[in-house]
Amino acid sequence: MQVTQTDAALDAAEQVCARRGVRLTSLRRRVLEQILKTDGVIKAYDLIHELSSADRNIKPPTVYRSLSFLLEQGFIHRIESLNGFVACNHPGEIHETLLMICDTCGDIQELHPTEISHALDHAATQQGFSVEKKIVELHGRCRTCVAPVGTALPAR
Numbered sequence: 447m448q449v450t451q452t453d454a455a456l457d458a459a460e461q462v463c464a465r466r467g468v469r470l471t472s473l474r475r476r477v478l479e480q481i482l483k484t485d486g487v488i489k490a491y492d493l494i495h496e497l498s499s500a501d502r503n504i505k506p507p508t509v510y511r512s513l514s515f516l517l518e519q520g521f522i523h524r525i526e527s528l529n530g531f532v533a534c535n536h537p538g539e540i541h542e543t544l545l546m547i548c549d550t551c552g553d554i555q556e557l558h559p560t561e562i563s564h565a566l567d568h569a570a571t572q573q574g575f576s577v578e579k580k581i582v583e584l585h586g587r588c589r590t591c592v593a594p595v596g597t598a599l600p601a602r
Contacts (some may be wrong), residue, residue: 452482457535459521462538468519473497473504477512478533481522486552523556527583532556542580548588552566555588 456479463470470478480496481488485573488496490509498504513531516522521537524530525545534543535556546555563580570577 452479455482455533457539459519462519462521465469466519468515471512473508474512475516477509478516478521481516481531482533484532486554487512487525487528487532489528490528493531517588524581525583527585542582544582544584546584546586546588548591549585550591553588553590 456475459478460470464593476497477493480493492505494506494509517524520539521534522531523534523543525532532554544557544559544562566580567577
């Protein structure tokens with residue numbers, strides 16, 4: 447049996463939860479699985495629609511609680527500007543993230559540039575501001591959407 451990236455990510459999430467003494471309930475797992483399978487951003491109400499069936503209607507508060515848990519555990523990111531969610535490339539790790547969002551194709555790149563994080567911390571400290579959470583989102587066009595058709599792209 448071949449293990450998919452989604453299966454591997456779900457197994458990793460189970461292991462992180464076990465180490466932390468928290469539960470990845472079946473609904474939390476289903477929500478995470480749907481986010482992992484989604485190409486790009488998924489909104490909460492799209493999750494509700496995807497997870498509901500003729501015999502089981504998922505209620506918004508239930509999904510929002512699951513999303514809150516997945517955010518707290520570091521398995522997903524909330525894309526504030528799009529009011530949606532994406533899977534984290536480094537699930538369960540505490541890290542600050544810069545998200546580059548292509549407004550043309552919807553591709554999202556997750557980066558961890560420490561120099562930007564340090565610059566933000568320094569600027570906040572100089573203003574006497576205590577940072578509790580950093581969300582850095584850049585909107586624009588990815589290298590594929592910027593490159594003219596037929597142009598070779600530089601390696602990533």
